[in-house]
Amino acid sequence: MKMNEQKEVGLVRNALNKCKYTMQGLKYCFRNESSFVLVAFCGCLIIILGICFDISFLEWVFSFGSMALIMIIELLNTAIEATVDMVTQEYNEYAKIAKDCGSAATGLMSILSIVVNLIIFIPYIIKFIIK
Numbered sequence: 001m002k003m004n005e006q007k008e009v010g011l012v013r014n015a016l017n018k019c020k021y022t023m024q025g026l027k028y029c030f031r032n033e034s035s036f037v038l039v040a041f042c043g044c045l046i047i048i049l050g051i052c053f054d055i056s057f058l059e060w061v062f063s064f065g066s067m068a069l070i071m072i073i074e075l076l077n078t079a080i081e082a083t084v085d086m087v088t089q090e091y092n093e094y095a096k097i098a099k100d101c102g103s104a105a106t107g108l109m110s111i112l113s114i115v116v117n118l119i120i121f122i123p124y125i126i127k128f129i130i131k
Contacts, residue, residue, distance in 0.1 A: 039070045043068075043071070
């Protein structure tokens with residue numbers, strides 16, 4: 001095998017490993033984080049509503065984007081909690097702050113996402129009810 005071919009195989013193998021780690025992280029959160037499962041369920045519901053109401057491209061961007069951001073923040077919060085738990089099992093004020101702030105980030109993004117999706121879907125729901 002030539003040097004360039006070896007580099008290409010190495011790059012592909014590296015990319016596949018990264019996908020494997022991504023899937024392991026998602027699998028962990030689906031199995032162990034009930035809030036992650038709830039957000040994924042809400043994301044599916046939003047996709048169904050978006051298809052049913054034929055929302056615009058920009059509405060898809062905001063709706064789906066806000067749900068994706070919650071999932072991303074939840075993944076980061078889980079990583080923070082695991083790291084803190086790895087460092088200390090004893091009560092520590094800094095550990096509490098780290099965990100609380102991670103949770104607050106998820107909570108605030110959840111509120112923002114709910115507001116965004118209500119703004120998007122309430123007019124469609126009202127039109128549907130009035131018809």
